[in-house]
Amino acid sequence: MISKSDIKFLRSLREKKFRDESGLFLVEGEKMVAEALAAPGWKVEAVHRMEDIGREAMERISLLNTPSPVLAVVRRRSLPEPESVPAGLCFALDSVRDPGNLGTIIRICDWWGIDTLFASPDTVELYNPKTVQATMGAIFRVKVVYTPLPCLIDMYGSAGVSVYATSLKGRPLDGAGLDRERALVIMGSESHGVSPEVLAKVESHLLIPPFPEGASTSESLNVAVATAVMAYEFRRKL
């Protein structure tokens, strides 16, 4: 059984205000709940099953078209900004606003073994329900750190580690001359690309070349799609 006020509270977690107040967020579906329960560093506060609380309550709480048999209430966590440049390949997002894109990008990072994803402070919230569900559980494996990108780039610069930014005016990506072992790759927002302030701080600008090369680049790619292509290129065997 579940009380009316519990249902109301769980339902309120679809709004950022109430997630901020409570420090909690919801994950839905058997796979997501199993991943949350198994994830080190994440605290599951409660699990609710349709079998226990009934279909009607589940439908009230759920954001899915068809509510899943189970959901979990998970405590948010905040990650400290790193004091030094992380090992390996990292990505950073500049002002990505679409929650589905952010979630898909976290899933992409998980596939290609990218442990840390940086995001500018104006990037959409990690705990937006659409972001959470789009990660398909990768939210529990990839560290997402919100931090101003200019300072991050300075930190990388001081450490002598390569920084790349994607740009429609960049050098066509062809696999040559990339630092693949340790680098930061910055992806721009859906509508505006990487911001001019950030671009100005980065020397290496890369373009995912259209085909045939030199075809109009007035169009652009979805930011999640572009992130996947960059991750594939940086990670592929030469």
Next chain:
Amino acid sequence: MISKSDIKFLRSLREKKFRDESGLFLVEGEKMVAEALAAPGWKVEAVHRMEDIGREAMERISLLNTPSPVLAVVRRRSLPEPESVPAGLCFALDSVRDPGNLGTIIRICDWWGIDTLFASPDTVELYNPKTVQATMGAIFRVKVVYTPLPCLIDMYGSAGVSVYATSLKGRPLDGAGLDRERALVIMGSESHGVSPEVLAKVESHLLIPPFPEGASTSESLNVAVATAVMAYEFRRKL
């Protein structure tokens, strides 16, 4: 001015039943409308501007959160199945159900110069409003042909043109030994991958390798993301 019954009719086009009856679909936004007007082979039946019909009417008709200043009513077109294997690189989708994924994949085809996209008959409808808007106008440049994939594969086989299917059990994609000039690449559905009947007809199964290689492939990639990586690999300069 616009009559109440016109608004009702335009609003009805969000449902497949009424798109099928009328043979029409809506595109929203200045860019989409401009592309529709400029596209050879597509007939624009009407253009409505918020300036003329008013905000309230536009809000009634529009599917967007914020209605755009302009929308167009466009006639659907049906493409004959090809009688022979098209030149160049083509992709095919097996049972892709998410309209946003289909739209994003059409945009991907446009970027990488893939003129024809095949889709199994149970793939989501091309004229679903979410598909149309996700193409960002690429719907007017990429030919989408619904056809049973087994027959298509037979046609490719008879012509001696290579067919590839993506599979979590495939050979890791590493760029070696691919026919890049003329081929068909089959992508599976979001939840089930390429169907067993189709896989059985195709010799070359390809996996987008996770990193580090051999990492768990119990997870999967979004089908649009996977399509972009395959398109990038087939199109990149060697």
